[in-house]
Amino acid sequence: MNRLTLLRRYELMRVYSNINRKGFGAPVPPLWPLPQAPNASGTQLRSRSLSPRTVESHSLSPSTSMKNMGQQTTPTRRIGGNSPDVDEHVLQDQGSRSKEINNRRGGEEEEPNKWSxxxxxxKEKAYYMKCKKYYHITEMPLISISDDIFRDDIELNLASLVFVIDEDDNAFDExxxxxxxxxxxxxxxxxxxxMQKGCIKVVAEIFKNFDSKFKKIEIKALYKSLTDEIQKELGKLKIFFMFMGDIKALYEKQISRYEVTLYPEWNLLYAIGHTYWTGALQDGRDRGNQPYYCPVGWKRYSFYVTKQFYEKFKGWCICYHGTKFSHGLSILLSGLAPASRAQHGEGIYATPSIIYASHPRYAEVKKLASSNEKSFFKNGNYVQFVLQCRVHPKDIKKIAYETLDASTTIDSNIDNNAIEWVIDSKGKPVVDFNDPDSTVVCTGLMIRVTDNHPGLLPESEWWFKSHLCTNERCCQLGINLEDLNEKILNGEKSIILYE
Known part of the structure; x- marks a missing residue:
């Protein structure tokens, strides 16, 4: 049994166990064995950090601490075989289902699909062009899931699976x-x-024999099983966009995301000789009851959120949320990273310190390797992304201590005991960064590009007096920790690259 099957099995057992505990009393639906398709890949799959991948619902989900922001659970999807946990009626139907699957794949010819x-x-085409740019840099598809998958109060009558492929239709073999x-x-x-021509678009229905509740369970499990290795395999098929869920939600999202644009007038470079200040900024603007310090060494790509920005966000504080390289690249098409655990209680976790947010547990250190990556980032060798957000003081539920076991001062401007914020999610399972009515709104993407590893920067010295490891499910250093320590012993330095 391969790892992906085990992952899916775990997810169904976990979800069904939760359902029974909540007293839903719903029976487990038939869970068919998963025969391998012809020429099945023998790739060994392993779990990666920052769940789930680069996702359209890549939105801030409540219940994670900064400590666990970068960690991922690795749930799974299906159950088969003679497990004692599978209902008797499941085992009775497995044989006929297996024959049906074999007929579909082998003996019976299906009628060829006609092109639309x-x-x-x-707007849809423009949306896909943005996704294609992301794909050309990451060599992985942008993966989207409809927000209502996470909501129990909305029925899912039709579960769709959409692939958009960067291939000529004449060369495409269905x-x-x-x-x-x-x-x-x-x-x-x-x-x-x-099946639609142009860039090839394939729209299919999945899990059509399941009711709404179990459609959602299946889609969430599939979504959570998409490791980076699986995404790379999808990328080899030239898939640059993948969607799961209610197709209507995709079309609505494409329209709203089409209108999300950069706001270059407010793109800023924070450095001496550019935009720079010391201490808390005193410019007469109301940014709430928390001070705003200069994020030195970072460039902000500002998002257009609303016309009356200062009227809307008067009194809102500035905070940061570290993110993964691929998440940062897809931020115009997606929300903030989903989260799973809560060190200081349920809510959305952020920090007023970009120095704290840049720790590799929260903000992946990405080594730039391909020519596309290096060209995009001005021939730098390493890059990090952090999201700049706004939150109203009344929605900050708790101001709490750092969770990296630092034995030194992290940020000279902010006390270690007040460096994590827990933000009220108002009960929403998914919080869209682009919704100006959310409790937290992403207003910019912060990028730092360096010629050498950012751990060699003076402002990163505290990393080595806190938790730091090479387990990619925890800290994404972009380099072996021993190699980084060797660089330090050799006296190597790192320089921030500015345009």
Missing amino acids: TESMPS KIFLNRIYSILNIDHVDIKI
């Missing part, structure tokens, strides 16, 4: 593509509804 003659709307999808995702069948 409808042209792609301009059967080969589907067999690879079956193998990579370890699913048995999809019903294709639409």
Whole structure:
């Protein structure tokens, strides 16, 4: 049994266990064995940090501490075989289902799908072009999931799976593509509804025999099982965008994300000779009851959130949320990273200190390797992303201590005991960064590019007096810790690269 199957099995057992504890009394639906598709990949899969991947619902989900912001659980999706936990009726139906799957894949020829003659709307096409830029840098698709998957009060009548592929339609082989999808995702069948030319778009229905509750369980489990290795396999198929959930939510999201733009007038470079100040900023603007210090060494790419920005966000404090390289690249198309655990209680976790947010537990240190990456980041060798956000003081539930076991001062401007904020999510399972009515709104993407590892910067010395490891499910250093220590012993330095 491969690792992905085990991951899916764990997820279903976890979710069904939760359902029973909550007293729903719902029976476990038939859970069919997962036969491997022809030419199934033998790739060994391993869990990665920062769950789940680069996601359209890559939104701030309540209940995580800064300590656990970068960690991921690795749940899974299906159960098969003779497990004592599977209901008897499941075992009775498995044989006939297996025959059905084998017929679909082997003996019976399915009628070829017809290409749609409808042209792609301009906003949808523009959305996909942004996704393609992301794909060309990361070599992985941007993965989207509809927000209502996380809500129990909304029915999911139709579960869609959408792939957008960077390939000419004349060279596209539907059967080969589907067999690879079956193998990579370890699913048995999809019903294709639409195939559209241009950049190839395939829309299929999945889990159609399940009710709404279990459709959502299946999609969430599939979504959480998408490791970086699986995404790279999807990238090899030239898939640059993938969606799961209610197709109507995708179209609505494309329209809203189309309108999300950078606000270059407020792009700022924070350094001596550019935008710079010492101490708390005193410029007469009301940024709430928390001081705002200069994020030295970072460049802000500002987002257009609303026309009347200062009227809307008068009295809102500035804070930061470290994020993964791929998440940062996709931020215009997505929200903030989902989270899972809460050190200081349930809520959304952020910090007033960009120095704290830049620790590799929160902000991945990405070594730039490909020519596309180096060209995009001005020939730097390392890059980090941090999200700059606004939050109203009344929504800061708690101001608490650092959770990295630092034995030294982290930020000279902020006490270690007041460096993590817990923000009220108002009961929302997913908080969209682009919704100006959210309790936390992302207003900019902070980027730091260096010629050598950022751990060699003076402002990063505290890393080595706090928790630091090479377990990628915890700290994403972008380098072996021993190699980094050797650089320090050799007296190597790092320089921040400015445009």
